[in-house]
Amino acid sequence: MAHSSLASFYGRILATSLFVGLALGAISSPLHGSAEAAAPSSGETDHNSGSLDLLMAGNRRFVKGRMLHPDQTIGRRQDLVKGQQPFAIILTCSDSRVPPEVYFDQGLGDIFVVRTAGNVINDHVIGSIEYAVEHLKAPLLLVIGHERCGAVAAAVSGGHVAGHIGSIVETIAPAVKAAAGKSGDPVANTVTTHALLTAEALRTSDPILAAAVKAGHLTVLAARYDLDTGRVELLKENDPAGAEPLPAADTKAQADHAPSSDPHAATPPAAHAAPAPGAHAAPAAHAPASGH
Numbered sequence: 025m026a027h028s029s030l031a032s033f034y035g036r037i038l039a040t041s042l043f044v045g046l047a048l049g050a051i052s053s054p055l056h057g058s059a060e061a062a063a064p065s066s067g068e069t070d071h072n073s074g075s076l077d078l079l080m081a082g083n084r085r086f087v088k089g090r091m092l093h094p095d096q097t098i099g100r101r102q103d104l105v106k107g108q109q110p111f112a113i114i115l116t117c118s119d120s121r122v123p124p125e126v127y128f129d130q131g132l133g134d135i136f137v138v139r140t141a142g143n144v145i146n147d148h149v150i151g152s153i154e155y156a157v158e159h160l161k162a163p164l165l166l167v168i169g170h171e172r173c174g175a176v177a178a179a180v181s182g183g184h185v186a187g188h189i190g191s192i193v194e195t196i197a198p199a200v201k202a203a204a205g206k207s208g209d210p211v212a213n214t215v216t217t218h219a220l221l222t223a224e225a226l227r228t229s230d231p232i233l234a235a236a237v238k239a240g241h242l243t244v245l246a247a248r249y250d251l252d253t254g255r256v257e258l259l260k261e262n263d264p265a266g267a268e269p270l271p272a273a274d275t276k277a278q279a280d281h282a283p284s285s286d287p288h289a290a291t292p293p294a295a296h297a298a299p300a301p302g303a304h305a306a307p308a309a310h311a312p313a314s315g316h
Contacts, residue, residue, distance in 0.1 A: 082129035095131025142175030169219035
């Protein structure tokens with residue numbers, strides 16, 4: 025996808041009525057037992073627990089310094105030789121200070137992580153996410169921006185940047201424009217706006233992600249990570265004030281974005297079957313379902 029096409033795609037998203045706080049409660053079923061319970065190890069998943077519950081419980085443990093480091097045993101590693109079945113997908117920044125496996129207190133095979141500077145997206149990123157949705161049946165995608173993001177700061181400050189870094193700044197530019205004029209810190213505002221716009225771009229990405237969202241197989245949310253506290257905060261609303269719509273771009277992905285077949289994939293378990301619209305499937309047991 026060309027840089028100009030990405031900017032145009034984000035511009036089209038700015039012209040739509042964006043929503044991110046859709047049915048948060050529907051995907052956050054209560055955890056059984058302690059709210060600080062770890063992500064279950066292989067064969068121990070509570071099927072009444074939601075993917076978002078597991079992530080946020082792990083983040084609470086991280087904030088309090090009470091991490092359990094689940095699914096990091098020799099046995100778990102050996103189990104995953106057969107394949108993987110992550111219960112969530114995380115798109116976040118490459119910044120060394122924000123590793124989601126750490127701040128969500130998860131282990132091997134638990135979350136499918138895609139990281140780029142400024143959590144920007146292109147065809148490779150979308151294809152990676154499509155693989156996790158189409159073949160691994162992950163039911164939740166969380167787009168996470170973070171406090172004091174250097175890529176966002178560069179986009180806000182403007183000016184020349186060297187090499188391919190310019191492509192990152194260009195992709196964030198629509199969020200800079202949308203956040204302009206808001207009260208508060210412009211970098212912080214842009215971080216939030218960029219995460220929301222990216223989530224919406226993925227939510228409406230054809231052919232795989234938009235179809236999965238429409239069918240109720242996938243929920244896409246945006247969030248922000250606070251460097252000071254370690255806390256992850258879900259973003260519930262979007263207000264790209266003053267944004268001017270840009271020409272729409274043809275963002276239909278090619279068929280080869282994700283593997284056409286996966287000989288190692290098994291039939292997904294019932295917990296990953298399509299939930300009714302507005303409902304959220306509980307993550308299935310970590311018994312591997314497919315390889316990558």
